[in-house]
Amino acid sequence: MKTLKNIFLTILTIGMLQSCIVSEKPNIDFFQNSKYDFKGVQFASINVPMALAKSYIKKALREEGESEETVNLVKKASKIKVLTVTNGSQEMLNDYTQYLNDNHYEEWATIKHDGDNVNIRVKQDGDAIKNMLITVGSNSKDMVFVDVKGNFTPDDISKMINSVSVK
Template sequence: MKTLRGIFLAVLTVCTLQSCIVSKKPNIDFFSDSGYDFKGTKFTSFNVPLFLAKPYIKKALREDGESEELVNLMKKISKIKVLTVENGNRDMLKDYAAYLNNNHYEDWATIKHDGENVNVRVKQNGDAIKNMLITVNSNKELVFVDVRGSFTADDISKMINSVSDK
């Protein structure tokens, strides 16, 4: 019985830590499924293990003096994927935007700060928002954050306003 329990814990640990592994392959649909030619482009992707990250993110938000509403927004997040792209180009970003438009993502906000553009797009079904994509564009470096959860339009607006106020 102890052996069975040990094997179960080992499998559970491996499955849990698997999401912590950093990969050189893209984890966002457009980049992994499009057949697009990414010559010279370097990808780094990882899935954020939320059971580990949520307490640290909440603590950091509180220490930064963020509103409790923004801290409570963390409860609604179910999955986060991050992809960094080095040596990307403007054409790739335009094709990515077209891909999102074709897949019913709406452009909600573009924030410009110190030469960087932050773009927020959401996929909405009625009043429910299940997916939010954040793109940070800084010359040749790009960061894509895919946030999944169950949000309302008010949640996303509060998040955008809290960022744009600073």
């Protein structure tokens, strides 16, 4: 019985850690399902296992001096996907923005931070926000896309945006 339990725990651990592996295939819908020609573009994607990562993310945010609003937002997240793009283009970013508009994502904020533009869009159903997309881009061809799923309120998002904007 103990051997069976150890095998089960080993398989469960491998399964949870499997999602930590970086992939060269995009993990965000627009990039996965698009007929867009991505010639020359390089992707690196990470699916963050929230069960393992929440405590580490919260600790790192506190050490970096982030606000409690941002830390509380992490508590409400159920899934985070990160996609980095190298050799992207403004045209690709414009097409991504059009895709978000077509899929009913509302733009909540665009923040300039250290030369980068940070764009926050949400998909809202009444007072419930189940999905938040964060795009970080600069004048270079490198971009980061973060897809956060969870159970947020408009107040949660507004507090997080205000805490970042004030810095």
